[in-house]
Amino acid sequence: MFDKLMAAQQMAGEIKKKLDTISVYGEVEGGAIKVTATGNKAITAVEIKEEFFKEADKEELEELLLTAINKALTQADQVSAAEMQSATQGMLGGLGGMFGS
Numbered sequence: 784m785f786d787k788l789m790a791a792q793q794m795a796g797e798i799k800k801k802l803d804t805i806s807v808y809g810e811v812e813g814g815a816i817k818v819t820a821t822g823n824k825a826i827t828a829v830e831i832k833e834e835f836f837k838e839a840d841k842e843e844l845e846e847l848l849l850t851a852i853n854k855a856l857t858q859a860d861q862v863s864a865a866e867m868q869s870a871t872q873g874m875l876g877g878l879g880g881m882f883g884s
Contacts, residue, residue, distance in 0.1 A: 794870055794871075797870075798866050798867060798870050799823060801822070801866060802821060802822030802823045802859075802862065802863055802866060803821050803822070803823055803825075804821075804822075805821060805822035805862055805866075806819055806820070806821065806822075806827070807819070807820050807821070807822060807855055807858035807859045807862055808820075808854075808855055808858065809850070809851040809852060809853065809854030809855030809856070809857075809858065810851060810854070811847045811850050811851045811854070812835060812847060814832070815831065815832045815835035815847070816829075816830070816831050816832075816835070816844075816847050816848055816851045817829075817830040817851065818830075818848070818851040818852050818854070818855040819855065820852075820855040820856060820858075820859050821859065822859050822862040822863050822866065823859070823863070824856055824859045824860075824863075826852065826855070829848070829851075831844075831848075
């Protein structure tokens with residue numbers, strides 16, 4: 784049983800490393816603001832088009848930036864969940880005995 788737990792812990796570490804290499808995006812206003820994050824929800828870039836930045840007021844910019852960040856983090860959640868599900872499907876057969884199945 785301990786071996787199975789160690790394998791699950793190792794798999795979780797590998798998934799985390801993989802998620803660090805996956806980029807997800809959140810965009811608003813047709814790409815006027817674009818936020819990039821990793822699958823582990825680390826924001827890696829924020830891009831604001833110059834012409835939009837010149838025309839937007841502070842409140843609009845803050846609201847749209849928040850929306851773009853939340854979209855990127857939602858995508859990161861989806862990617863993370865898909866990676867975990869994919870990886871654990873192979874492990875479930877091996878872990879089934881641990882739970883008495």
